[in-house]
Amino acid sequence: MKVLLMGHPNVGKSVFFNRLTGANVTESNYPGTTVDFTKGYMKIDGEDVELIDVPGTFSLDPKDKAEEVAVAILYENKDVKVICVIDASKIERGVYLALEILEEGYPIVIALNMWDAAVDKNIQIDINNLQRILGVAVVPTVAISGEGIKELTSRLKEARPVEIDDIIRNAGGLT
Amino acid sequence: MKLTIDQRWDLIDKIAKQTITFGEYRHTLKDAIGEFTVKPLTGIPIAIAVMYAFWSIFGSFAGFFTDGFFVRLFDAYWLPWLQEVFPGQGGWLYTIMVDAGGIEGGEFVLSDNCLESFGVLTSGLFVAIGVVLPAIVIFYLMLALLEDIGYMPRLAVLIDTMLHKIGLHGYAIVPTILSLGCNVPGVTATRILETKKQRFIMMTLLAIFIPCGAQIGIMQDVIPGLMGWILLYLIIGYFIFGYILNKIVPGKAPEFLIDVPPYRRPMLSNIAKKVWGRIAGFFKVAIPFVLLGAAIVGVLYQIGVIRFLGDALAPVFVGWFGVPKETAGPLIAAFLRKDLAVAQLSVIEMTEYQMITAVVLVSIYFPCVATFAMMLKEGWKELLGAMAVLAVVVFAYGGLIHLIGILLGVA
Numbered sequence: 266m267k268v269l270l271m272g273h274p275n276v277g278k279s280v281f282f283n284r285l286t287g288a289n290v291t292e293s294n295y296p297g298t299t300v301d302f303t304k305g306y307m308k309i310d311g312e313d314v315e316l317i318d319v320p321g322t323f324s325l326d327p328k329d330k331a332e333e334v335a336v337a338i339l340y341e342n343k344d345v346k347v348i349c350v351i352d353a354s355k356i357e358r359g360v361y362l363a364l365e366i367l368e369e370g371y372p373i374v375i376a377l378n379m380w381d382a383a384v385d386k387n388i389q390i391d392i393n394n395l396q397r398i399l400g401v402a403v404v405p406t407v408a409i410s411g412e413g414i415k416e417l418t419s420r421l422k423e424a425r426p427v428e429i430d431d432i433i434r435n436a437g438g439l440t
Numbered sequence: 441m442k443l444t445i446d447q448r449w450d451l452i453d454k455i456a457k458q459t460i461t462f463g464e465y466r467h468t469l470k471d472a473i474g475e476f477t478v479k480p481l482t483g484i485p486i487a488i489a490v491m492y493a494f495w496s497i498f499g500s501f502a503g504f505f506t507d508g509f510f511v512r513l514f515d516a517y518w519l520p521w522l523q524e525v526f527p528g529q530g531g532w533l534y535t536i537m538v539d540a541g542g543i544e545g546g547e548f549v550l551s552d553n554c555l556e557s558f559g560v561l562t563s564g565l566f567v568a569i570g571v572v573l574p575a576i577v578i579f580y581l582m583l584a585l586l587e588d589i590g591y592m593p594r595l596a597v598l599i600d601t602m603l604h605k606i607g608l609h610g611y612a613i614v615p616t617i618l619s620l621g622c623n624v625p626g627v628t629a630t631r632i633l634e635t636k637k638q639r640f641i642m643m644t645l646l647a648i649f650i651p652c653g654a655q656i657g658i659m660q661d662v663i664p665g666l667m668g669w670i671l672l673y674l675i676i677g678y679f680i681f682g683y684i685l686n687k688i689v690p691g692k693a694p695e696f697l698i699d700v701p702p703y704r705r706p707m708l709s710n711i712a713k714k715v716w717g718r719i720a721g722f723f724k725v726a727i728p729f730v731l732l733g734a735a736i737v738g739v740l741y742q743i744g745v746i747r748f749l750g751d752a753l754a755p756v757f758v759g760w761f762g763v764p765k766e767t768a769g770p771l772i773a774a775f776l777r778k779d780l781a782v783a784q785l786s787v788i789e790m791t792e793y794q795m796i797t798a799v800v801l802v803s804i805y806f807p808c809v810a811t812f813a814m815m816l817k818e819g820w821k822e823l824l825g826a827m828a829v830l831a832v833v834v835f836a837y838g839g840l841i842h843l844i845g846i847l848l849g850v851a
Contacts, residue, residue: 273699274699275699275701289713289717291714291717292588292710292714293584293587293588293592294587294588294589294590294592294701294703294704294706295587295590295592295593295614295701296593296632296698296699296701297611297614297629297631297632298587300628300629300631300632301628301631320631328634329631329632329633329634330630330631330632330633330639331631331632334631356456356459356460357452357453357456357460360452360455360456361448361449361452364443364448364451364452365448368441368442368443382702386463386465387462387463387464387465388460388461388462388463389460389461389462389463390459390460391458391459391460391461394458394459395455395459398455398458398459399455409707428441429441429442429443430441432451432455433451436451436454436455436458437454437458438454439447439450439451439454440450440454
């Protein structure tokens with residue numbers, strides 16, 4: 266199995282990557298730290314899983330070379346699962362990228378990262394409802410302390426493609 | 441099924457309404473500090489203070505270890521011991537590995553310090569471990585702190601207007617600062633810039649004008665008094681040629697949008713990991729290159745190539761740039777390692793102004809081989825373009841610096 270870590274710049278993808286694979290890619294607090302991809306390996310339920318740390322991108326419509334790298338990796342790898350890392354205090358735009366990836370037919374799970382910062386900001390997120398509407402696993406995480414990482418990997422097997430029509434129906438239709 | 445952008449946002453709106461509630465948010469001290477450091481009125485003085493602190497900590501830390509420890513270790517123990525035990529004094533292997541010595545009153549005399557000896561095991565090791573290692577340790581320690589706290593994006597916002605004048609925008613500060621450590625990651629970091637024009641300008645400018653941490657470290661040690669002038673010439677060159685490139689390179693230089701992340705407390709483990717990664721990389725890549733560079737220059741001296749090049753290029757060196765023809769040797773070393781080149785320059789006899797010119801030339805004349813390889817990886821067309829710019833810059837700017845010296849009456 267192959268898994269891509271995708272999300273906006275500076276949401277913690279590289280922190281996940283290092284935690285999951287024991288690798289050593291650079292982590293910093295600024296967008297654009299990762300501009301190339303790194304592969305690593307981890308084991309889930311005894312199975313070897315290849316994990317790719319993808320540069321951050323805001324959408325599948327790249328605006329710089331690092332984003333081009335990100336989008337190219339997604340399109341080159343058809344048979345993969347994607348962990349969408351979303352900043353829990355900026356959910357809307359994170360979901361934008363997640364929807365784009367779903368529209369391309371990829372199975373995903375969502376990590377709502379920096380959950381602690383969202384709690385500090387008094388942002389309440391109805392995880393169950395979000396899972397129901399999107400039809401994918403949504404896991405609150407704090408990557409730097411490792412919170413939620415186990416659940417995230419264990420729910421990777423639930424990931425399957427979702428029809429956008431279903432999401433629209435679950436959300437109560439478009440305007 | 442694929443949605444249009446509007447439909448997607450519409451859907452997200454619906455989802456968000458049903459799943460997210462924003463509670464009351466209180467402005468915290470962290471937010472206040474965050475704003476304080478990004479608003480120009482307060483942010484610019486703070487940025488200057490941060491850079492100054494960076495600079496003085498860098499200088500005193502590196503100086504403490506180099507002058508207080510390594511100079512003594514290498515000059516008082518390592519050099520005399522090697523001169524003693526290494527066989528075949530005066531032979532070619534001895535000359536290259538340990539000490540090229542000098543001729544005084546018709547007699548061969550040994551060097552008394554590790555800069556003058558020019559040997560692979562003496563000058564090479566001293567430059568790599570005694571001078572550059574402390575410099576990069578402190579540089580990357582402080583860089584990691586700035587990165588992890590989240591200061592870099594704020595610096596980018598503050599310097600945005602200035603960098604627009606040279607076709608870039610604030611975020612170009614990231615490749616620029618990374619290049620101050622080593623140009624190689626700096627070149628890769630140009631990928632965060634949006635257009636080809638911006639990437640080309642950035643890559644060219646950093647390859648030419650940004651001295652790497654190793655070079656700054658050695659300058660700090662061997663020519664501390666002249667370093668201010670050298671950096672000033674490089675910074676001025678960065679902006680002059682950036683301005684010109686912006687005018688002549690076709691393409692767009694768009695505005696940038698950036699997420700300024702909140703300040704975060706840096707995690708010790710991450711800082712340690714990053715600094716350690718740099719040190720490990722230094723031992724694996726940089727040290728072999730320094731030793732190899734010292735060896736190659738040593739051999740070229742021995743077989744007379746450097747003397748030949750110096751004589752052949754003397755009109756250019758002496759006439760156009762106003763530096764001694766012996767500068768040819770260090771310029772060859774500079775292709776492998778700039779730090780080694782500066783160390784070799786420092787023992788050539790010349791005036792202060794010639795030294796300033798020579799070190800600026802070493803910085804701008806050609807990127808080191810590692811940077812060269814990385815630029816090639818990013819695109820050979822860009823590399824060729826950058827090399828063309830470089831050739832023009834070396835002659836124009838080198839000549840200009842000479843001219844300024846003549847006008848000031850110091851060259």
